Amino acid sequence: MNSRPLYLQLADDIATQITHRVWQAGARLPSLREMKNRRGLSLSTVQQAFRHLEDQGLIEARPQSGYYVCPPRGQAPAQKLLAPTEVAVDPLLWRYVADQSQPLPGRQYGFATAVAPRGLLPEAALQRLMMDSLRRQPATLSDYGRPDGDMAFKRQVARLALEWGGQMYPEQLVVTQGVIEALNLALRALTRPGDVVAVESPAYFSLLYTIKELGLRVLEIPTDPVSGISVPALELATRDGQVKAVVMVANFSNPMGALMPDEAKQQVAALLESRQIPLIEDDIYGEFYYGQQRPRPIKAFDRSGNVLYCTSLTKDVAPGLRVGWIDAGRYHSQIEVQKYLASHSTPTLNQQVLARFLDSGAYPRHMRRLRRSIASQMAVLQGEVGRHFPACVQFVAPQGGFCLWLRFPPGFDSIALYEQARLEGIGLTPGPLFSPRGGYRHCLRLSCADPWSTQQHARLQRLGQLASQLCLGL
Template sequence: MSRTPRTDATSTPLYQEVAEKIARLIEEGVLRPGERVSSLRRVSEQHGVSLTTAIQAFIWLEDRGLVEARPKSGFFVRVPRPVLKEPMMARTPRAVSEVTVGALQSRLFEAAMLPRVLALGGAVPSPELLPMVKLNRILASVARRAGKSGVSYDMPPGTEVLRREVAKRVMNSGAMLLPQEVITTCGATEGLMLCLRAVTVPGSVVAVESPTYFGVLHALESLKLRAIEIPTHPRDGMDLEALARVLKTRQVAACLAVPNFSNPLGALMPDANKERLVRMLAERDIPLIEDDVFGELHHGPHRPRLAKGYDEKGLVMLCSSFSKSLAPGYRVGWVAPGRYYEQVKTLKLTSTLATATLPELAIAEFLATGGYDHYLRGARAFYAGNVQRVAQAVAAAFPEGTRVTQPQGGFVLWVEMPPRVDALRLQDEALAREINIAPGPMFSPNQGYRNCIRLSCGVPWSPRLQEALQILGSLAKRHLA
């Protein structure tokens, strides 16, 4: 039977007694940072108190920074914020650059394929984090029901059921799309390539974030395009004042950005900046290629808005995929290219002709039945906790003066070490110890950021991961000796 909360002003309130017992478990390490605390109902039963008292106890713990609530997931022991400063926003050259990162990218991917290597270099979720069993079951069911259509080409724009589900999801992020405005692609990479091909010619200049995802740079390199780097803040994204100055002096064919949780910084552009970005490009009739591949993996309670939601002229070409959030190997993505729909649809035919039919149908069913939303709730909570845990380990192991980002979504960390640390040398030394990392020069057309690395937090925490971060820190310190 539950007890009635005390009203004697001289005694400790019952909810505080309960809260202090839980606090002691946290202080003594019985409940560890990032670990889920018992549910409200379970605490009520364990301590013989009312549900109201249990709620008050958790409010007391939350106010003191001991636990944190995660939407639809419960309460978790709060992971202490790492005692590290954020990286500085780099000053980037205003000169237009040829892009040469392909060799670095190939080296990273080759290392990731080696057996026994701990893959901290690629922004790819570990398979054990994905709903493999459910997806495979759906895929098998879809294959039985699809019959001949399952082994036939699904010509552009792609399967209607998936395009319809995509249009529904986009509504949750402040934009409106019709299924007939969407084209399915072989991952977001193909979507980005198609958009670039639709709006540029060899030699064209594309404005990109700095640092930016090396896959974007490799796409520019393969299409013989040139890049101009725009400084990017680790929290707020692309510096729009710097972009405005570039637009006044340079002929820019397109701007490619990741407003929601950029890669590698994890920056989230404020909504007012997204609106301004779309407007300032629209004034010059410059298309914005918006990559939203991490948009669903927000750490906070709400999915951020899309820049596409501010598009009035059809100049925003929105690209995304399910590779980071659900199934990398299915290679299912999509693009909503606005006024460039017909060009992109035609280019798709000369690129991969069609997207694989069965994976499209399986993902569409997973979305339609609510499985995706259920999975995402757990995935977001995991990534939020793991990003903080890895950052904390970096704070403890890396050289003094190291800075690290504090992303609000996604699962990558950008680590800026003291200037004397050489990221390319560190990559070699780490690989010799079966650890793969992404060195900073991969994220700049000029191969800058030589003292920076990107780490993936899409790997579950384990003794091996903890040891790997300690090894990386020790190796980095040797560069300073």
């Protein structure tokens, strides 16, 4: 006997027919009442099934007309675009950030933080380099440093572009205090309060908060968990000139883990160039691929300097040194000014240590090991979710990064799960933090960054129990 709830059985049957094109894009589905009679189900069960399909982006309700099949994923329809909105930041965010900012040990463990754990970072090598750099050049402590960054460091990071077939030149780069600062500088340089910025949906919460603090509005672009932002929807969103900048994570987005195909990246670069809308690309997870090759950023397809490429060494080498950089293309001089105004410069000592680490040849070795560990931690996470979570949970296996995005049936409350798990010292990130409107309450993000241990397995099992309780009656 099928133990799945009746509404999910119906939703699965319809979804399978849509996948096999029994119902094609634009086709009208039988009405709720017709479906109720055909399947001998209650009206509310059929309604729940339709809501579930809507939530998955497979069908949509048209007022006074019924339910219609949506175009395939990655080709979001025009009517899926919402109006630009101001960002309503969930008050929960500060508590969440405070929990994650506890010093080690003491921080909430589990599945919240998306950054390589201490044991997998090259702490000892960096410590030696730090002591030695201080001994050799104590004057760096008494110097403000260059606003655009240390040349030796910039030479080293420019070399990293060879891996994805790109070109970066040291004099084009501005060193920043992580990607967060790079995003701030880029948005400040390109927008004025009241402007509209297009972002993926769901999107990284610090980006949403920055947008709010700068008095900007956000236009959410539908995003597929496999292929990333919908290019047709972006095309539609940027037709009328209201969007002043686009921000995107094309490689292993946060929270969904989506990876845009090269063809889509090329289309985005060409589209935004032709409309003269700058693209701020956050490539912080680009090095965390599970496959053979590093995915190319959109910057690799940028012919005219329209892409402001931001990344850092905070996730993979040294979160505590807070060093990132931006190649702002044709917007370079505006970014230099913004950097000077925001923080004058990035600590030179930190850049020197990282430059020496990169120059030593240790980085590729370190990354190979780190990537293998994160990929295997992610594989275990997926297996454990399959084993301990209720059958109604859905996820797409990411091809890189730390994030696993779980979708539960509508009505599931990820904030309630967050609160219950928090009391037991288990971390996770509830869906609404990734939405400017408190959406995605039935979704949550699990990070695979913390290594597996007996305790970590027990935490996941407990999370599964709590989630199962919250699913009862849905």
